[in-house]
Amino acid sequence: MPSPYLDHPILEKNMTEGGSDWGVNYAVASMQGWRAQMEDAHTCMPQLGGELAQWGYFAVFDGHAGTTVAQYCSKNLSINNAFVFGGGGQDPEQVKEAIRQGFLDIDRHMHKRARRDSWDRSGSTAAATLLSPRHIYFINCGDSRTFLCRNGQVVFYTEDHKPSNPREKERIQNAGGSVTLHRINGSLAVSRALGDFDFKEVDWRPQTEQLVSPEPEVFELERTPEDEFLILACDGVWDAIGNEELCAFVRNRLQVCDDLREICAQVIDLCLYKGSLDNISIIIVCFPGAPQVSQEALQQETALEQQIASKVAEIIKLMRSRDEDPDLLYVMKYLTSEDIPGLPPGGGVTSKRDCIIAAYQKYLPLRSHEPMVSNKVYILLHVG
Numbered sequence: 001m002p003s004p005y006l007d008h009p010i011l012e013k014n015m016t017e018g019g020s021d022w023g024v025n026y027a028v029a030s031m032q033g034w035r036a037q038m039e040d041a042h043t044c045m046p047q048l049g050g051e052l053a054q055w056g057y058f059a060v061f062d063g064h065a066g067t068t069v070a071q072y073c074s075k076n077l078s079i080n081n082a083f084v085f086g087g088g089g090q091d092p093e094q095v096k097e098a099i100r101q102g103f104l105d106i107d108r109h110m111h112k113r114a115r116r117d118s119w120d121r122s123g124s125t126a127a128a129t130l131l132s133p134r135h136i137y138f139i140n141c142g143d144s145r146t147f148l149c150r151n152g153q154v155v156f157y158t159e160d161h162k163p164s165n166p167r168e169k170e171r172i173q174n175a176g177g178s179v180t181l182h183r184i185n186g187s188l189a190v191s192r193a194l195g196d197f198d199f200k201e202v203d204w205r206p207q208t209e210q211l212v213s214p215e216p217e218v219f220e221l222e223r224t225p226e227d228e229f230l231i232l233a234c235d236g237v238w239d240a241i242g243n244e245e246l247c248a249f250v251r252n253r254l255q256v257c258d259d260l261r262e263i264c265a266q267v268i269d270l271c272l273y274k275g276s277l278d279n280i281s282i283i284i285v286c287f288p289g290a291p292q293v294s295q296e297a298l299q300q301e302t303a304l305e306q307q308i309a310s311k312v313a314e315i316i317k318l319m320r321s322r323d324e325d326p327d328l329l330y331v332m333k334y335l336t337s338e339d340i341p342g343l344p345p346g347g348g349v350t351s352k353r354d355c356i357i358a359a360y361q362k363y364l365p366l367r368s369h370e371p372m373v374s375n376k377v378y379i380l381l382h383v384g
Contacts (some may be wrong), residue, residue: 002036006279009034013268014371015064020047021286022054023288024131027260030281031268039063040234041074055089057355058283059128060192062144062234066122069110069195073124077106077194089132096218099130099139104207107194107214114197123188123196126216127158127232129285136223136230141216142190142232147243151226152251154243158217160235161192168192173267175202178212184211192216230285231252236278240271241346245371249346250284255297260284266351273350304342311335312359328360 019025024046032038041061046057051197059077063070089095103126113119125142140145140158147157161168163179168191171182177199179184188199192213199212208215231246241249244269253263268280315334319326326334335349335356344351357366 004036005034006036009272010038011272013265015264016044017261018044018046020056022047022133024056024285025260026058026283026285027264028281028283029261029264029268030279031272032123033280034277035279037067038279039067039070039122039124040279041067041070041127041312042238042283043074046282046285051088056131056134056285057128058131058230058232058285059126059139060144060232060234060281060283061124061126061216062142062236062279062281063122063124064188064190064193064204065196066120068114068119069122070124072110073126073194075105075256077126077128082348088099092135092137092220092276095130095132095135095137096220099137099218103139103141103194103214103216106222107200107207110195111197111200116194123190123193123194123212125190125193125234127234128216129230129232131223131285132329134223135220136227138219138221139216140218141194141214143238144232144378145238145243146230147247148221149228149247149251150224151228154247156219156221157243158219159218160238161190163189165191171209171213172211175205175209175211188212224270225289227287228290229287231282231283233282234279236276236280237267237271237282239278240274241267245346247346249292249344249351252297252347253345254286255294256301258293260286266347268351270347270351273353300342304340307340307342307351308335308352308355309359311338311340312356313363316360316363325364328357328366331360332356371382 013029013031015029017027026044026046028042028044030040032310043059047053061070061073125144127144127146128139129146130137138158138186143160145158147154157330163172163180163184169179172179177185183189196212200210253266257263264284265283267282270281312331315326315331
């Protein structure tokens with residue numbers, strides 16, 4: 001069986017951005033990384049048309065065992081029925097039920113297509129948000145995740161659907177399965193997903209009672225002026241960084257960078273440095289209450305980068321006094337052990353990679369020809 005991982009990561013990022021007439025801006029970025037195949041997909045519709053012009057829809061789909069289901073959902077999982085059957089979107093309970101029904105409908109349709117057209121055996125998680133003028137609807141199926149930052153804090157996040165979760169485990173066992181090594185029948189690491197039809201083959205069981213359920217959990221919160229931003233991301237992000245860390249990091253970056261695509265790219269690089277081996281996709285949706293670039297923050301950022309550059313110079317000078325030229329990995333490890341005030345919260349030294357490399361290259365060339373002793377070494381030398 002071929003390895004699911006590459007010898008070297010694919011570092012190119014696909015990035016787009018956009019906005020609405022209602023003050024909601026977004027950016028999305030994705031990268032294949034160490035995986036042999038890019039299986040993530042996404043949908044960004046900041047402003048739906050017609051009567052839904054003040055509504056928006058964003059979603060991340062994390063595919064596994066192939067790309068077909070994730071790609072199909074990104075193109076066809078429209079939530080418009082939430083409005084058609086939801087009384088014009090006025091009743092949140094009706095909207096949530098319509099969203100739930102939309103997931104069950106598309107999964108049923110894909111199951112028929114998969115049998116007829118011999119699709120691959122893939123599945124996909126889904127993390128989505130539906131924005132109305134009054135509410136934010138959080139939609140989750142699997143282990144991709146969404147959170148809302150309000151007034152500087154994570155006030156809501158979706159719960160990952162894992163087989164070891166007691167409620168999920170009970171459904172799996174009732175369907176005749178088992179949970180081994182935190183996987184369904186020792187195989188699948190998520191307990192809810194679209195697709196994965198090998199786990200949905202008991203015809204007499206309802207969709208929501210199969211080994212793998214396509215039913216999303218849907219929650220709503222009322223919007224407030226203190227809402228700052230939403231993060232939607234696949235587990236390639238969450239395997240490397242927690243909710244509060246990522247919230248703090250993005251808030252910090254918003255105060256020194258007005259390019260949401262660049263902030264998405266910085267998050268992806270940070271997750272890569274922290275050891276993520278998966279595809280990495282992230283959507284940042286900013287509300288009018290999001291932090292803005294400030295002169296004070298920019299001055300602090302400049303002072304921090306000057307301090308880092310000085311420390312890099314000191315390290316190289318010290319090592320050269322011993323007739324040694326330190327490689328970049330040594331410099332990074334040294335800086336990690338230092339107490340450097342003002343580093344981006346949640347990001348630390350690794351989030352200042354560009355600054356460190358620039359300072360290092362003033363004195364020494366990068367040693368890209370040296371043997372790569374770890375993934376992290378490769379990334380440090382080759383992400384540029």
